[in-house]
Amino acid sequence: MFRSAQNEDLLRGRSIEAIAAASVYGACRYNGRSRLVYDVSEMARVAESRVTNAYKTLNEELGLPAEPVSPSMFVPRLASDLSVRTKSDSGPERSLSRPRSGA
Template sequence: MKRRMKMRENEEDEKESARDIGRERTSESDRERLYRLSEHQKRKKMSTAIARQRLVAQSEIDRLSSLLSIPEKTREGSMKIYREAWENDLIHGRSIEKILAASMYMACRKHNVPRTLDEIEDATRVGRKDIIKTCKLLANRLGLRLVPTSPLEYISRFCAKLNLKKHVEERAREIVQKALEKDITSGRGPTGIAASAIYIAAILCDDRKTQKEVAEATGVTEVTLRVRYKEIARELGIKVV
């Protein structure tokens, strides 16, 4: 009798042990399943956040392109620069607005679409110093070349803003071309040179604009305009009355 009772006890112990092992295996399996589920949810959240951020970036670039009358090719170029910045982890810890503003400005420079820093600043509310700093960062880290702009690229747009006639625009182009040939423009901002040439051309063509009008239309200061136009007139031997 005692032997049978002992055998039953052993059998019960073995069954309980088997149940414990089963519970351990189930618990381990549950932990693995929960871990995989947690990782999946993390990846899903990250993927959703990335998609949302890219959607915001795309929407902002579309807004800027519309506001600044940016051609489709240039719009695509700015989005490409932004994507490269994202892929190279340049967005993390930095203002997306600054990256987008710099991307748009660099794309405009690359595609010869003349837009001034002031125009980008007004459209994005990002300061020009921050735009320049971010442009340099993108150029260095992404191996991009910040293409210099020519004063000639701004003549048509500035003349249109001032409602100047075609012959004034042509005269301004001639002045800029001569200034370029004599290397008067070296080290000077292209918008200041363009504004000064237009101011001089308007006087010569008897279609005068005040310094304030030209400064406001071109985004340069009246001080810069006065200094540059006098410098160009002197170097090219142009008499401005």
């Protein structure tokens, strides 16, 4: 992604660090990894807003296959952060995958 941005001359006038971090975030999304912009920006030591703007630029200019992120991708991570055990056949993941009945 970074190389494509470089070939398309998208680095001119932009932070190399922000484009690199946005490329990592884009690669994570493309490969189904649950990462937040915050995580990538923190590791890259780049302001979250700069990474977000760089990702938007990459998305628009390179036509990235940006699908909406499924909330179920974040359940294991949130459960881990909250020290909550999850089972793969029940619990929050299952309730996210089944449709609600009623209203």
